[in-house]
Amino acid sequence: MEEPRIGVYICWCGTNIAKMVDVEYIAEEVKKLQNVVVSRNYKYMCSDPGQDLIIKDIKENNLNRIVVSACSPRIHELTFRKALENAGLNSYLFEMANIREHVSWVHTDRKEATEKAKSLVMAAIKRVGFHESLAKRSVEINPASLIIGGGIAGLTAALEIADTGKQVYLIEKKNSLGGNLAFVDLSFPDLSSVKQILDPKIEKINKHPNIKVFLNTEIDEIFGYVGNFETKLFENTKSEETLKFGNIIVATGLKPFDPSVIPEYAYGKLPDVITSIEFEKMLKEGIIRTKAGKEPKNIGIIHCVGSRNNKYNEYCSRTCCATGLKYANQLRDALPEAGIYELYGDMRVFGKGCEEFYTQTSRKDIVFMMFDQRNDLPKIKANTSKKDFNMIIEINEKLSGEELNIPVDMVVLMVGAQAQDNAKDISHAVGISMCGNAFYIERHPKLDPVATTTDGVYIVGSCQGPKGIIDSVSQTRAAVSRILGTIAKGSVQVEVTTAVVNEDVCCGCQTCISVCPYTAISFNPEKNISVVNEVLCKGCGTCGSACPTGAIRSRHFTDLQILSQIEGIMSLELEEV
């Protein structure tokens, strides 16, 4: 192996790292280490000038190993690997030390933080000396796509892809397309008909030569990797079909919150307390009546039901405020004389045209009342004394500071959004992660918001977090453009951090075969050795740690690389600076 010539770059990340870690000191210190040829600190390593610095140094100083000490490799490892490639160096001759997420952002003592950062940089320097050039493998992309979920996001994706002449498989677990929107009458803020958005799409999809729709179908397990996925479908549990596709869009949407768990609202106990979903149905049918068949004289609309409250869901469901205002408008048109009360914690009507919509609505003789969303929810009670209204809402009105009793005949609960019940099953099937609320996690919220950590799998619409039609469609089109891009290229480069067997050392014990989760290792009886199938291997490294002779090497996570990283990490005392 050639002698390592290492370049080390310590990033300030503006003040994000530099205020807690003495970057200049570390850069000076590591200069003393063997094989470190260049050591610098710079404000923003990920910026173009930062990357150019590396490229220039590689060329001028003949560097053959690079360490960047900055943010998490999950954010910028690829950025810097590309810089190495641009300088003509193999991108795997690079290692990152995470001194932002794992140091400067989580520690409060500058001395300790600096010491820790230094040890992580030392570890990276030790490790990178053992890095090897790895050749990327190029795999062909199957131009077909699988779309899971037939709501507005899934429908948009299907049409966008199919219209370019590519095959689409659209899977829907229910017996019809349209998702949650199929039950919605008008959309905000323009009060346009949802039917007019949805129906033409569904019609087109049903006739489209490039789209195959599977209703009543759920995904079980998906095999393969980007460009070459495969699954077996059981439609109506009758026919079995094997599908092959290159990319996946997960568009499984949301589930409405069940308000019966909120005691204050008496949902399920008082018949005229209904959810926004149920009210939407009334609006669609054009008949607004109480359970007793009477036209309601006074209607309360309660916001943030199950949202923005630690007892239920902490997050904002993002569409309910504007939907609540939409109801006020529709009610005012249908029942000009009715009393309409909007009870809210905070009014959050963001987005283009939405604040204007709020202002317009407030001029329509609607009463707005504010309550404490976290600590003091209004209470809905049956009215037993008088006959001309059946319920009372008790509210501590925040703006006036008064305790008020509002007589009503109907209450609409603006229920929030939750992840689907089968969110976990789907996440396992496609290999993506969920956040604490069971919504799916994107690769990076700002830099890569529709991709996931599994190449070829994209998340769009409310399965990633509650959102309205506009955002869902934008996300979907973003994911579609990503997919069409890879299809146009025809192939993608995939990681080659797979396992390899050293034939001379392998003793043929087959332990690796028994631990491999992908049956990627087979036995060659003639040579009495194990053989790894690189296409099937996903590089988890389990075989490497089970191999008793050390014959298996997990590329880029070799024993030598990790052991030297441990040495580097431990080569400093905590106390000394």
Next chain:
Amino acid sequence: MSFEPKIVSFLCNWCSYTGADLAGTSRMKYAANIRIIRVMCSGRVDPTFVLKAFREGADGVLICGCHPGDCHYHEGNYKCLRRYKLLTKYIKQMGIDDKRLRLEWISASEGKQFAELANEMAETLRNLGPANIKDKLDFFQKTKSVNEDENVEKEKMEAI
């Protein structure tokens, strides 16, 4: 100055490392004793990595992986769990308190849990005191080489 333990920690890329990153992006504060090494899966954690960390002077070793059933590679964390159980027995035999080696499940959303775990483990190890394995082994090696030298001397003497 009070004793500050050194903890080497192996985190799987998909859940636990992401969870530790989340602790960072959420600006949660925790003790600086822990140093993280990324592996693709907790199943990659070879027992020799753990022993090496102790050998190099770690006072504690923490392995984190995805929750049972959530491993990105299906069952790497179960493999890790089995190895961990054996390894705990083994290190006990070597005179290392088994509280010095921990295996915990941290999901990508459990930044808070990770921060708490880091604090908790640092506190446990502060109370346990230094592991001193490096010193012991270094001493052992030194005396061994001294003995060897003596033997050589003896042989020389005999030869004379």
